[in-house]
Amino acid sequence: MQDMTMRPRIKLIPSWLRLISKITLQLVFFFALILRAQPALAYCQATSCSSDPECRRNRETGCTTSGIPLSWRRGCIGFAVGGQGSPKTGISSDVLATVTQDAIEIWGGVSCGDESISLSLKYSGPVSCEQAGYQPAAGNANIISFVDEGWAYTSNQDDGASSSDNLGHTELTYDLATGELVDTDIELNSEDAVFSTEPNETEYDLLTVVLHEMGHALGLDHSQVSGSVMQARSGPGELRHQLHPDDRAGVCALYGGFREEGSCVPDGGLANDCAGQEILLPGDVSGKTEVAGCSFGLGPVRHNGAVLVSLLFLLCLAVWNRFCLGKEQDSFDVEK
Ligand SMILES: [Zn+2]
Numbered sequence: 001m002q003d004m005t006m007r008p009r010i011k012l013i014p015s016w017l018r019l020i021s022k023i024t025l026q027l028v029f030f031f032a033l034i035l036r037a038q039p040a041l042a043y044c045q046a047t048s049c050s051s052d053p054e055c056r057r058n059r060e061t062g063c064t065t066s067g068i069p070l071s072w073r074r075g076c077i078g079f080a081v082g083g084q085g086s087p088k089t090g091i092s093s094d095v096l097a098t099v100t101q102d103a104i105e106i107w108g109g110v111s112c113g114d115e116s117i118s119l120s121l122k123y124s125g126p127v128s129c130e131q132a133g134y135q136p137a138a139g140n141a142n143i144i145s146f147v148d149e150g151w152a153y154t155s156n157q158d159d160g161a162s163s164s165d166n167l168g169h170t171e172l173t174y175d176l177a178t179g180e181l182v183d184t185d186i187e188l189n190s191e192d193a194v195f196s197t198e199p200n201e202t203e204y205d206l207l208t209v210v211l212h213e214m215g216h217a218l219g220l221d222h223s224q225v226s227g228s229v230m231q232a233r234s235g236p237g238e239l240r241h242q243l244h245p246d247d248r249a250g251v252c253a254l255y256g257g258f259r260e261e262g263s264c265v266p267d268g269g270l271a272n273d274c275a276g277q278e279i280l281l282p283g284d285v286s287g288k289t290e291v292a293g294c295s296f297g298l299g300p301v302r303h304n305g306a307v308l309v310s311l312l313f314l315l316c317l318a319v320w321n322r323f324c325l326g327k328e329q330d331s332f333d334v335e336k
Pocket residue numbers: 212216222232294295296297
């Protein structure tokens with residue numbers, strides 16, 4: 001009896017049970033690390049600094065932490081499409097119009113609590129002007145158009161992407177003092193990418209790209225949340241036709257609450273023809289406004305640091321199990 005009470009308690013636990021307990025604890029710790037590594041809802045609002053790669057960003061969310069936050073202050077904006085479509089890839093302006101209206105319905109259909117978003121989105125029809133930019137002294141249009149030749153933009157990702165490494169580009173013209181958006185234009189890189197409404201494994205889904213760029217047009221920046229429309233990259237054949245809760249949270253943060261719809265006509269009236277007018281392009285600063293842009297990266301989503309840390313942890317776990325746990329079990333067996 002005395003001998004029983006003096007015996008070390010651990011010897012009453014079979015070695016196989018100790019092994020299972022340790023592995024279970026390690027797995028719990030590992031999955032806790034994975035869950036901790038996934039960012040919480042982390043939509044980002046574009047700021048006047050978003051297009052600058054040197055701009056300071058939150059290390060966890062990637063959101064810009066400086067600059068003036070950008071958003072529309074009016075109650076309604078319209079989107080027009082370029083009347084040429086894409087002769088190079090055979091996509092008509094009618095197809096682009098249908099996709100644009102689908103994107104308008106998806107973003108405009110978001111509910112924030114019991115109410116829809118307070119920014120009405122309308123389709124303005126096709127326009128002959130396909131020049132992105134802002135006309136300070138004339139009419140304007142928020143144009144969505146293809147660029148079959150002369151794609152000029154580089155991705156503003158931190159991986160040094162080349163000019164052919166992005167699918168779309170959104171220009172934002174805003175009031176320098178207040179961050180109020182006054183114009184936006186979306187260009188689609190049909191020079192380097194093949195778009196389709198039914199993409200195969202080498203083509204890019206048109207609605208996925210337009211939906212993403214329209215998010216920028218509303219004032220959202222890239223999100224690091226996996227599966228969100230505002231994630232920075234998209235691979236060929238990939239479809240994202242539904243907003244992620246993170247996308248909805250972002251648009252509701254900017255446009256929740258009530259506001260009068262008012263006029264949907266852009267500054268200076270809706271411009272069909274832009275010939276002969278002064279047009280401000282990205283980097284141009286007038287007395288009142290500045291034009292900036294953001295590009296949608298082409299290619300698969302990059303693995304983030306959390307995944308690499310997790311893989312390293314798994315490797316360490318395997319090594320620890322092989323050498324440390326194995327030795328401990330040996331010593332237990334010898335003692336017994
Ligand atoms: Zn983007």
